[in-house]
Amino acid sequence: MTLSREFWHSELEGYNIEHPLLLPVDRHRLSSDQRSGLASLVEISFDNDVSKSFLNYASSSELTPFQLGLAIFYTFLFKLTHGQTDLCISCLNANRYRSEIQNVLGVFFSTLPYRFQVDAYWSFDELARNVREKCLSILEHSHYPLQHILANLHFNPLDIPFLQSTFDLITFSSEANNLSFNGASLKEMHMEQPNEVAKVDFSVRFAYDPTSTDNQLLCHFICSRDLFDETVVKTMALRLQHLSRQLFSSNSSTSSTDSHFMPITALDLTLFEETEEINNVVFCRQPIVNNEGM
Template sequence: MTTSREFWRLQLEEYNLKSRSLLPVDRHRLSNNHRSSSASVTQISFDNEISQSFLDYASIHHVTPFQLRLTMLYAFLYKSTHGENDLCISCLNANRYKTELQNIMGMFVSTLPYRMQLDPHWSFHEVVKYVRERCLSILKHSHYPLQHILANLHINQSNISFLESVFDSSTVLSQSDELSLDEASFKQVSFEQSFEVAKFDFMLTFIYNPILENNRLSFLLTCSHNLFDESTVTNPDRRLEYCFQQFFSSNETINWIDTCFTSISKFDLILSDETQEMEDVIFCRQSYIMNEGMFV
């Protein structure tokens, strides 16, 4: 326990615990304000080509899908915050660190802070390796309770920003959506049927479903209406989708990034319609300009 206590102290040492939301918001919620349950939920699904490219990259570079998805999120947040390289979010952890816990039914999930300090000059591949190493080090100390981590740092849980930005990742392992225990029957409820309830200010959930013929990889973005207008939520999910396309699409007009050499500061989140809009403003011919010139 002493080793884990020291690990988590170093993990959060000198981190700005009062930093605001990692995404641009329409308004800020004061720490003493209660969160309403109202939220906007958007879902983006990737085609088989991008899904397979993602899985191939993970296999070739010996990282788990969780680690690669987390890397994508940090690269996205780095660009969304205009170069903020000291980033911390919370991740849901299975918390089954003992062999005897693996097959026991019950809720063991815990929340842990994942702090990443990125170098803007790193390539995407270097960021992947860094995130992998951090995840492995956190895994060794994942049994240490969050309340102990915060108490040891004399932190009040009610005003910690990274606890309001949450990442989760899940894989569908069974084709059946029903589970029977004795005489009770449980049925899985799809995300489309779920209520739009905000447990956090911002939550990103990646889902991998190998059973599907298409759209095997998808993500759900849940944003609290306390911070985000409904019309605003479509922007981060489109940018995150574009982020994936830049790294994993075979379309060379989209995927121009060399993951081994191009620094993470070089890729962008400007969408094609925004690029067109900027070009129209800069280069569009104005109605008051006449076709006149001077002959020399």
């Protein structure tokens, strides 16, 4: 426990808890303010080209899908926050660190802080390698309870911004509906819920279906309506989709291989329609604008 306590102390030492992620919120709330629980949910899918390139890159770079998804998310946050480099979020950990509980039924999940300091001169390839090392180092100390991590640093658990921003990647099977037990067919039942619940302010979850032949990779944005309007959530989701296409689509204007090695500052979150609008303003004379100097 002593080694783990020292590890987590060094991980969060110097982190400015009063300088949270500069997300494009519509309304500001303190971490300690009560939330309504109402959420805006936006789902985006990645086509087969992007999904296949994502998996091939993970395999060739010796990354897990979670590690690669997290690398994309950190790159996205770096661009979304206009160059913020000290990024701290929280992730769920399986917490099955002992061999005897690997196959035991039950929920062992724990929440852990993932602080990552970005070098703006890194390429995506360099960033992904550093994310892998970060994840492996955290894995060694993932058994250390969150409440102890916060207490050792004298953090108030009710006022921790990074607990309000989460990332996760889940693996599921679209064939899970076709289950049987002792000859009886089992069917999944969905309970109707009036609204999606926002457990935190800003959550991004990748979903990977290895059994699917189409759109193997999905992404969900679940954001609190107390901070974000739905239009903003949709725009953020489209920006992440656009970033992923730059990195992994063979149809991108820049080859995905080149994108992996160019500085992450060169990657762009500007959507096509925004680029068109900028070009129209810059290069097209508007009829309502009078000629100056005449």
